Amino acid sequence: MAARPATTGSRAVKASPARTAKGTVIPQLGWHQVRPAPIVLVSGTETFLAERAIRQLRDFLKLEDPSLEISDVQADSYAPGELLTLASPSLFGEPRLIRVSNVEKCSDNFLAEALDYLENPAEDTYVVLRHGGGVRGKKLLDTIRSGLGGAIEIVCTELKKDTEKYEFAANEFKVAGKRVTASALRQLVAAFSDDLAELSAACQQLIADATSEVTETTVDRYYGGRVETNAFKVADWAIAGRNGEALITLRHALTSGADPVPIVAAFAMKIRTMAKVFGARGGSAQLGAQFGLAPWQVERAQKDLRGWSDEGLARCILVLAETDAAVKGAGRDPVFALERLIGVIARRGEQ
Amino acid sequence: MAVWDNLTGQADAIAIFRAAAQRVPSGVDTVKADTGAIGSSVSTVESTSMTHAWLITGPPGSGRSNLAFAFAAALLSPGTPDGDRAAARQVDARTHPDLSVLTTEGVIIKMESVKEAVARSQYSPSVGRYRVVVVEDADRMVERTSNVLLKALEEPPERTVWILCAPSEADLLPTIRSRVRTVRLRVPSVADVADLLVRRNGVDPIIAELSARLAQSHIGMARRLATSAEARARREETLRTALGIRSVSSAVNAAARLLAIAGDDAKAITLELDAAERDGMLRSLGVEAGQSVPPGLRSQIKALEDDQKRRAVRSLRDGIDRILVDLASLYRDVIMVQLGRERTVINLELLAELRAASAAGPPAATVATIDAIAVARQRIQSNVAPALALEAMLVSAIRRPQ
Numbered sequence: 001m002a003a004r005p006a007t008t009g010s011r012a013v014k015a016s017p018a019r020t021a022k023g024t025v026i027p028q029l030g031w032h033q034v035r036p037a038p039i040v041l042v043s044g045t046e047t048f049l050a051e052r053a054i055r056q057l058r059d060f061l062k063l064e065d066p067s068l069e070i071s072d073v074q075a076d077s078y079a080p081g082e083l084l085t086l087a088s089p090s091l092f093g094e095p096r097l098i099r100v101s102n103v104e105k106c107s108d109n110f111l112a113e114a115l116d117y118l119e120n121p122a123e124d125t126y127v128v129l130r131h132g133g134g135v136r137g138k139k140l141l142d143t144i145r146s147g148l149g150g151a152i153e154i155v156c157t158e159l160k161k162d163t164e165k166y167e168f169a170a171n172e173f174k175v176a177g178k179r180v181t182a183s184a185l186r187q188l189v190a191a192f193s194d195d196l197a198e199l200s201a202a203c204q205q206l207i208a209d210a211t212s213e214v215t216e217t218t219v220d221r222y223y224g225g226r227v228e229t230n231a232f233k234v235a236d237w238a239i240a241g242r243n244g245e246a247l248i249t250l251r252h253a254l255t256s257g258a259d260p261v262p263i264v265a266a267f268a269m270k271i272r273t274m275a276k277v278f279g280a281r282g283g284s285a286q287l288g289a290q291f292g293l294a295p296w297q298v299e300r301a302q303k304d305l306r307g308w309s310d311e312g313l314a315r316c317i318l319v320l321a322e323t324d325a326a327v328k329g330a331g332r333d334p335v336f337a338l339e340r341l342i343g344v345i346a347r348r349g350e351q
Numbered sequence: 352m353a354v355w356d357n358l359t360g361q362a363d364a365i366a367i368f369r370a371a372a373q374r375v376p377s378g379v380d381t382v383k384a385d386t387g388a389i390g391s392s393v394s395t396v397e398s399t400s401m402t403h404a405w406l407i408t409g410p411p412g413s414g415r416s417n418l419a420f421a422f423a424a425a426l427l428s429p430g431t432p433d434g435d436r437a438a439a440r441q442v443d444a445r446t447h448p449d450l451s452v453l454t455t456e457g458v459i460i461k462m463e464s465v466k467e468a469v470a471r472s473q474y475s476p477s478v479g480r481y482r483v484v485v486v487e488d489a490d491r492m493v494e495r496t497s498n499v500l501l502k503a504l505e506e507p508p509e510r511t512v513w514i515l516c517a518p519s520e521a522d523l524l525p526t527i528r529s530r531v532r533t534v535r536l537r538v539p540s541v542a543d544v545a546d547l548l549v550r551r552n553g554v555d556p557i558i559a560e561l562s563a564r565l566a567q568s569h570i571g572m573a574r575r576l577a578t579s580a581e582a583r584a585r586r587e588e589t590l591r592t593a594l595g596i597r598s599v600s601s602a603v604n605a606a607a608r609l610l611a612i613a614g615d616d617a618k619a620i621t622l623e624l625d626a627a628e629r630d631g632m633l634r635s636l637g638v639e640a641g642q643s644v645p646p647g648l649r650s651q652i653k654a655l656e657d658d659q660k661r662r663a664v665r666s667l668r669d670g671i672d673r674i675l676v677d678l679a680s681l682y683r684d685v686i687m688v689q690l691g692r693e694r695t696v697i698n699l700e701l702l703a704e705l706r707a708a709s710a711a712g713p714p715a716a717t718v719a720t721i722d723a724i725a726v727a728r729q730r731i732q733s734n735v736a737p738a739l740a741l742e743a744m745l746v747s748a749i750r751r752p753q
Binding site: 265268272275276277278279280291292310313314317318320321322324325328329330 | 598599600602603604607727730733734735736738739740742743746747749751
């Protein structure tokens with residue numbers, strides 16, 4: 001009965017930065033631009049954003065018409081006819097929201113029936129397809145993207161860069177109408193760089209608890225200097241000659257769950273690349289081909305190599321092998337062995 | 352002389368085992384003595400010549416396990432110390448009912464298999480004079496696993512014989528050492544090994560001499576070098592690569608190259624075998640080729656693949672170890688030249704390069720490199736990343752131009 005709800009203000013179709021596959025004619029939107037459509041394809045690997053987009057859509061539809069009928073379908077254990085049954089009009093003609101999960105693992109039955117459904121979508125029915133990435137169901141995706149069935153696509157790609165996460169967190173505070181300082185945001189992003197859900201939960205906690213502006217002190221009180229980091233960042237500091245920072249980062253990495261063995265492997269990988277490139281002349285592409293490295297790895301290594309000597313590298317490699325043995329049981333204290341390694345590398349192997 | 356024929360340069364050890372195999376076990380002894388059939392021959396053999404647990408030690412490639420199986424065949428044959436043909440054939444195929452073998456293609460022998468062998472050792476022999484348990488690579492047991500053997504080794508049933516093989520007595524726990532009688536093998540001479548290659552594989556005498564010398568009398572390695580020109584070329588490339596190291600960059604690249612050589616070697620051995628085993632298993636499970644494996648059978652396929660992975664790890668490690676042994680021979684030669692003993696050099700073909708290398712650094716540096724090789728071998732055994740261990744070893748082999 002209800003006419004198709006008017007689209008929200010974010011109608012201005014701003015194609016998301018994600019890939020635009022050939023033959024795509026439907027709008028591709030970011031996760032916060034979700035709006036009702038007969039078919040809403042939620043694609044991408046970031047589950048947290050996808051769930052949030054689907055929840056927003058449901059809340060919006062529920063607001064439009066509280067009698068909304070919501071049903072969930074698993075595409076991997078799909079029983080034939082399910083989609084059609086759920087989409088067919090009921091006696092009072094309530095609008096229907098059908099959420100289909102696991103489309104990336106869908107059964108052949110689902111694939112065939114979904115394709116049929118696209119030809120002839122039901123009135124007042126919103127079908128949300130959650131596709132978590134992968135090649136399975138590619139035909140379905142292509143058909144949807146070619147415009148059949150009046151679909152939109154919500155692209156939920158992983159937020160990889162720190163700046164993207166920073167923007168995400170800033171947006172969380174903005175939506176809640178809470179003021180937050182830039183340094184507090186930076187600290188938050190550093191503390192929860194691995195999992196977007198964790199970052200979001202931390203933001204929500206601060207929004208709920210803090211009375212006035214959220215500052216660095218507030219973040220510090222809640223998340224006490226926690227920094228999530230990884231082995232490569234430790235290696236970067238050490239190779240840049242910053243012993244102190246490397247040791248601090250190492251402690252952060254160890255307390256947030258890193259294991260000494262992969263840390264040594266990360267060091268070995270970086271030093272090995274540097275040693276290969278040391279003293280070699282030529283363009284980065286040519287050297288890369290020669291040593292089996294990507295050009296950016298060569299450039300990075302060349303940059304890292306400033307101030308290093310051949311003897312220094314040799315000493316570092318000897319200590320690396322010793323440390324690898326030590327963290328695998330030859331020494332008593334793996335962390336001490338790592339700290340010693342960092343010292344040697346930060347001195348660039350000089351005595 | 353059937354069972355002892357294929358062994359080279361181990362006359363002393365063979366004499367000991369022949370004497371032991373000649374003795375008739377006590378249970379049988381009384382019966383024979385009553386009939387008086389072989390009474391005189393038995394009395395000539397010392398009663399102390401046989402025991403219930405043996406340890407054969409010797410350097411790799413000296414034929415430890417071959418000798419162990421020859422001894423097993425002799426023990427399992429009725430009567431004669433030289434073994435009879437049927438028993439020898441069954442031992443060769445490892446199908447003799449009274450023979451159990453503990454061996455591994457992985458890095459270590461698993462505790463379950465040892466326990467199973469211990470349980471089987473309690474049965475009395477079914478057809479032979481003895482029940483024989485051969486443990487190849489007894490050094491590939493961790494301490495916990497070795498402890499399972501202790502009781503069985505100390506007081507085995509009357510007619511059970513244990514034969515262990517290990518590179519040296521030091522590789523086993525003192526508690527095991529004290530329960531076995533050790534027979535040491537010699538390193539066969541180069542001439543002996545060359546002679547064997549000519550006799551058995553029909554190799555050209557010059558190549559046979561060369562291979563035996565380069566393999567340092569390791570019989571298996573010598574055969575590989577003698578029968579494959581490719582293996583000889585690879586070995587030479589390894590040595591030349593090591594001699595050409597002048598900077599860290601060349602050391603790290605050399606390590607990558609050596610690792611690739613070892614990896615190729617290992618893959619050549621395991622790849623074909625892996626596919627054949629998988630096919631065989633699928634056939635015996637009744638899965639047609641190209642058909643997907645039913646979920647119920649996947650665990651068996653998974654177990655097979657895990658075993659194969661373990662074997663791949665082992666063969667990669669063995670390959671790297673071979674390379675390190677070759678390198679050790681190289682630096683041994685360098686120090687021989689440095690000390691003015693050129694006549695004892697192993698890698699005669701590289702004499703010019705050896706002279707150049709000996710002039711490039713002091714003997715102390717050469718000794719340090721030899722030590723680094725030993726450390727690298729030990730580290731690889733204790734699970735250090737092979738690339739890292741090799742790099743550290745080759746870094747110590749840098750001879751910077753003055």
